[in-house]
Amino acid sequence: xxxxxQIPAALSVPEGENLVLNCSFTxxxxxxxxxxxxxxxKGLTSLLxxxxxxxEQTSGRLNASLDKxxxxxxxxxxASQPGDSATYLCAVLTQGGSxxxxxxxxxxLTVNP
Amino acid sequence: xxxxxxxxxxxxxxMTNKKSLKCEQHLGHNAMYWYKQSAKKPLELMFVYSLxxxxxxxxxxxxxxxECPNSSHLFLHLHTLQPEDSALYLxxxxxxxxxxxxTQYFGxxxxxxxx
Numbered sequence: 001x002x003x004x005x006q007i008p009a010a011l012s013v014p015e016g017e018n019l020v021l022n023c024s025f026t027x028x029x030x031x032x033x034x035x036x037x038x039x040x041x042k043g044l045t046s047l048l049x050x051x052x053x054x055x056e057q058t059s060g061r062l063n064a065s066l067d068k069x070x071x072x073x074x075x076x077x078x079a080s081q082p083g084d085s086a087t088y089l090c091a092v093l094t095q096g097g098s099x100x101x102x103x104x105x106x107x108x109l110t111v112n113p
Numbered sequence: 114x115x116x117x118x119x120x121x122x123x124x125x126x127x128m129t130n131k132k133s134l135k136c137e138q139h140l141g142h143n144a145m146y147w148y149k150q151s152a153k154k155p156l157e158l159m160f161v162y163s164l165x166x167x168x169x170x171x172x173x174x175x176x177x178x179x180e181c182p183n184s185s186h187l188f189l190h191l192h193t194l195q196p197e198d199s200a201l202y203l204x205x206x207x208x209x210x211x212x213x214x215x216t217q218y219f220g221x222x223x224x225x226x227x228x
Contacts, residue, residue: 043203044219101217103156
């Protein structure tokens with residue numbers, strides 16, 4: 001059974017700092033890995049999707065890497081801003097007869113002005 | 114705006130009530146999903162519909178009853194719920210490409226409180 005773990009559970013940083021969020025998964029048989037952002041009381045917004053054959057994806061100040069063989073992904077946020085404060089969720093799309101998106105519990109990020 | 118809308122956004126109901134959650138997608142996708150997000154737990158997949166047929170039911174209690182009348186609409190009918198069913202219920206949709214479920218797009222969720 002696929003399990004996704006995100007560390008840390010919560011992170012508080014001053015504005016302008018570069019930071020890394022970590023995600024690990026137990027089964028490397030995945031189609032892709034996605035990073036989502038969730039604001040309080042809101043739905044999920046997809047930030048980056050990395051296919052299993054890719055190593056990284058970039059969008060603006062965000063860079064996500066994937067090491068499928070070791071079951072790890074990182075989300076790097078450069079020059080953090082207070083508007084980046086949210087919960088960041090990592091999810092993998094599993095292979096096999098029953099494809100499903102398996103989520104971690106998320107990292108709650110607070111960027112202080 | 115993700116193209117997936119959910120109504121109502123907030124719902125408070127008693128344990129004996131019957132209510133329904135509605136999801137609508139305007140993205141031309143042919144798969145739709147219900148997820149439950151409880152405090153301090155990962156998002157849990159409840160149901161998956163592909164081409165209006167249920168393809169996944171993750172051992173969800175029968176007090177939750179999904180309905181997918183067409184590829185753009187998905188309902189979750191609720192009856193005799195328990196307080197522990199209080200959660201954020203998220204709907205998502207995705208394309209199905211050559212039999213594979215692709216990137217999912219999420220709605221804003223319905224915050225359900227069961228008294």
